[in-house]
Amino acid sequence: MTTHAAALDRGGMDATEVGMGVYNMKLGMWVFLLSEVMFFTSLIGSYIILRSAHPDMFAQPGEVLAVNLTAFNTFLLICSSVTMVLAFAAIERGDQAKLKAWLIATALIGMSFLGVQVYEYIQLSSHGFVPSVEGYSAAGAPLYGSTFYTMTGFHGFHVFVGVLALWYLVIQAFRGKYTVANHGAVEITGLYWHFVDLVWIILFTIVYLI
Amino acid sequence: MATTLTEHAPHADAHHHELSFVRKYIFSEDHKIIGIQFLFMSLFFLLVGGLLAAIMRWQLAYPTDAANPLPGGGLFPETMVNNGIILPEFYNSAVTMHGTIMIFFAIMPLLVGVFANYLIPLQIGAPDMAFPKLNMASFWTAFPAGLIMLAGFFVEGGHSSAGWTQYAPLSADPEWTGVYAGQRLWLISMIILGFASLMGAVNYITTVINMRAPGMTWFRIPLPTWALFITAILILLAIPVLTGALIMLLFDQTIGTTFFASATGGEPLLWQHMFWFFGHPEVYILILPGMGFVSEIIAAGSRKPIFGYAAMVLAIIAIAFIGWLVWGHHMFQSGMNPMLGMSFMVTTMIIAVPSAIKVFNWLGTMWRGDLHFHTPMLHAVAFVAMFVIGGLSGVFVASTPVDIFLHDTYFVVAHIHYVLFGGSLFAIFGAITFWYPKMFGRMMNSTLGKIHFWLTLIFFNLVFFPMHNLGIAGMMRRIYDFTQYEYLAPFQGLQLFISWSAFVLIGAQFIFAFNFLYSLFRGEKAPQNPWHANSLEWTAAPSPPPHGNFAHTPTVYRGPYEYSHPDTPGDYWPQNEPGPAAPAPEPVYAE
Amino acid sequence: MEYAEAQAGAGAAHEGGTSTKAYFVVFGTLAVLTVIEVLIPTRLGFPKNVQIILLVFLALWKALLVALYYMHLRYEPKRLKWMVIAPFPLAVILVMAVLTEF
Numbered sequence: 001m002t003t004h005a006a007a008l009d010r011g012g013m014d015a016t017e018v019g020m021g022v023y024n025m026k027l028g029m030w031v032f033l034l035s036e037v038m039f040f041t042s043l044i045g046s047y048i049i050l051r052s053a054h055p056d057m058f059a060q061p062g063e064v065l066a067v068n069l070t071a072f073n074t075f076l077l078i079c080s081s082v083t084m085v086l087a088f089a090a091i092e093r094g095d096q097a098k099l100k101a102w103l104i105a106t107a108l109i110g111m112s113f114l115g116v117q118v119y120e121y122i123q124l125s126s127h128g129f130v131p132s133v134e135g136y137s138a139a140g141a142p143l144y145g146s147t148f149y150t151m152t153g154f155h156g157f158h159v160f161v162g163v164l165a166l167w168y169l170v171i172q173a174f175r176g177k178y179t180v181a182n183h184g185a186v187e188i189t190g191l192y193w194h195f196v197d198l199v200w201i202i203l204f205t206i207v208y209l210i
Numbered sequence: 211m212a213t214t215l216t217e218h219a220p221h222a223d224a225h226h227h228e229l230s231f232v233r234k235y236i237f238s239e240d241h242k243i244i245g246i247q248f249l250f251m252s253l254f255f256l257l258v259g260g261l262l263a264a265i266m267r268w269q270l271a272y273p274t275d276a277a278n279p280l281p282g283g284g285l286f287p288e289t290m291v292n293n294g295i296i297l298p299e300f301y302n303s304a305v306t307m308h309g310t311i312m313i314f315f316a317i318m319p320l321l322v323g324v325f326a327n328y329l330i331p332l333q334i335g336a337p338d339m340a341f342p343k344l345n346m347a348s349f350w351t352a353f354p355a356g357l358i359m360l361a362g363f364f365v366e367g368g369h370s371s372a373g374w375t376q377y378a379p380l381s382a383d384p385e386w387t388g389v390y391a392g393q394r395l396w397l398i399s400m401i402i403l404g405f406a407s408l409m410g411a412v413n414y415i416t417t418v419i420n421m422r423a424p425g426m427t428w429f430r431i432p433l434p435t436w437a438l439f440i441t442a443i444l445i446l447l448a449i450p451v452l453t454g455a456l457i458m459l460l461f462d463q464t465i466g467t468t469f470f471a472s473a474t475g476g477e478p479l480l481w482q483h484m485f486w487f488f489g490h491p492e493v494y495i496l497i498l499p500g501m502g503f504v505s506e507i508i509a510a511g512s513r514k515p516i517f518g519y520a521a522m523v524l525a526i527i528a529i530a531f532i533g534w535l536v537w538g539h540h541m542f543q544s545g546m547n548p549m550l551g552m553s554f555m556v557t558t559m560i561i562a563v564p565s566a567i568k569v570f571n572w573l574g575t576m577w578r579g580d581l582h583f584h585t586p587m588l589h590a591v592a593f594v595a596m597f598v599i600g601g602l603s604g605v606f607v608a609s610t611p612v613d614i615f616l617h618d619t620y621f622v623v624a625h626i627h628y629v630l631f632g633g634s635l636f637a638i639f640g641a642i643t644f645w646y647p648k649m650f651g652r653m654m655n656s657t658l659g660k661i662h663f664w665l666t667l668i669f670f671n672l673v674f675f676p677m678h679n680l681g682i683a684g685m686m687r688r689i690y691d692f693t694q695y696e697y698l699a700p701f702q703g704l705q706l707f708i709s710w711s712a713f714v715l716i717g718a719q720f721i722f723a724f725n726f727l728y729s730l731f732r733g734e735k736a737p738q739n740p741w742h743a744n745s746l747e748w749t750a751a752p753s754p755p756p757h758g759n760f761a762h763t764p765t766v767y768r769g770p771y772e773y774s775h776p777d778t779p780g781d782y783w784p785q786n787e788p789g790p791a792a793p794a795p796e797p798v799y800a801e
Numbered sequence: 802m803e804y805a806e807a808q809a810g811a812g813a814a815h816e817g818g819t820s821t822k823a824y825f826v827v828f829g830t831l832a833v834l835t836v837i838e839v840l841i842p843t844r845l846g847f848p849k850n851v852q853i854i855l856l857v858f859l860a861l862w863k864a865l866l867v868a869l870y871y872m873h874l875r876y877e878p879k880r881l882k883w884m885v886i887a888p889f890p891l892a893v894i895l896v897m898a899v900l901t902e903f
Contacts, residue, residue, distance in 0.1 A: 039894065086821065143468055
């Protein structure tokens, strides 16, 4: 039997042969992301179900929502996934300068995504597309607003948390905390960030294009 | 005795600095301390849930009887209890909060918060959980959730009153229940508690997968850890669905969305589906760990290997897996598509099979065993008997045509309490008594333990068995004054009998509480392995274990159920013992 | 331990083998697929049902690319891949079963 299997993993990159074959923090993040799949299923699933039950209460693509602006926003988020993976690749080969640069880029693009979303929310609500029954005057019915804001709002909240994590990584990177042998935090933040991008890919398609 | 069994060093971990009292016992990262924190918190909530039940039973005993005021009724504000009469609004919130508190703040944390935390690292040979800080965060998230839930009792309008299942639109529109702040506090508390559960689940799953000691293969893991591991997967995937539903309900209540309000396009049935998609795995979360504990206690108490260990593991997995496919059986009366209803009936019947396999295997373990009926064993055997009764009543309600009559009656109340009290709670009492020596280094008093057990078993049956009859006769759930229905008035006597049995039952629990607290200070000092069990918490760590658990990482050579093995002189064979084990000189608690 | 040793020998490409170039190829694919997706409801005149099928297919394709290459799943142990699949059947069952109600 292996001799190192029970070592308490302190965030390093020791891959264990016993178990899943990935270090604790990575396994933990994947496990957490599976719960997030179920969470977004409950929200997006509810949207699918409610829309299927009351199609007339929703609108066609482009009628209420700004498809082109959000398509650009989608492209932004995909760009941030690229910068994230480049940051990870950088620290894998020990390039501290590139790590910091790409991490900062990812955080800034993430913040831009949020900025565009906030702008979009303001535009929509000024045209009567609100989450509440009271004050709703856009095409479709209040159910459309309820589902739209809840889904995109919680996605946006996840992006916000991701941005905070990214700035934390930036600070730690400037303190020299990450090395070739020890950069689990970068990898798992990357996993979270890509997941948030992935959810948006699904959301954008289902909510804006269908 | 072999050296591996008696080694214990004061500090088994890398750090040698002394922690402050606060860092050691309050904001602790040690899984054992966190488990014990959950233990004290949930025992307190068990008491609160019990008191709420007592209030309900008083009302059902004396529905219209001003001559029998609620004892201590003067302590309650007039909006709850007026001149000793329990007001209907308060009764509804007592019903709601009894269910909520018992399920989420008592049973679930007792099974998972306590024992997943305490047992998993010890049973797999790890020094602690994979993420000790996250573990600390998990308790300190659950605790404020508990405080918020309690706060709901003290706000204007009272606490949530829409039933623990919170069906919309009753739960979504404050106008129907008259409850405003209480409902919001309920939702917020539950959302926060969900995060605590999720943090725990991530920890338990990662730890079991990645941190097993050398030689601890999957099929050498003790059944409590197996059960807790599978339960953690259920928590991981079910709780987020509940969280989504709770958020939608909270938004309906606060920002005016319309997910569940049919007048504006919402669908009340959507709430039911989302809730029960979580709710059914939830009930398996509430029983599987208990099954794991019972397997451990029965094997140790019979001095025999668990009958069919692999089948027991596969049965746990099968129950968990099929458990995702049965949720509609809570909704047979909702007007659902009959084809859908039939599918749920079939899957629900199927799930009885792995449960039955487990029952037969427990019996097979005990058959011709060297039976030691100590207190944990009594509770474990009672679990098997009571769970069978609960399971049988489950077959009745699983059948859609039968459920048409039994839905929302006391028959269901009987079923759920046979599995939750007769099942889970007996398993919890047994598990607490069994692992108490490991946790606190002392034995609980065995005489008090047995008195508590017999009183509980007898009065539990006196309370809940008649409810089968009440249900078949048409007594509905959550009813404040059943005497308003002529056909139910004859059952006043039976309700009175049940209530007084319940008061004795609740009173008997104070024997357990006293035993628990008294033994902390005056209990007999416990040896390392009082039950002569095989798993690592008994054989490789002292009572209680130090921070870091093991002086050296144990190596595992066999499964945990090698009792009375022909190749070894004693009647047990520790998992970490390389060769045949010598019989232990310390006494086993045999009576 | 072994992982760090593998690191030292691996250089720029880690033990999974995704090079920087591959990341950009994936990025390009994602961008193109996004453009196609936007064109489907706005320019190309397919019937609604066909639109839905195409869009869901494209979205899943993009999601898989992100998961397999950016999240590195393609190069992770098989056990991890199986674990990640676990919630999806549940999600599908939940939505499909409830859709039969409406």
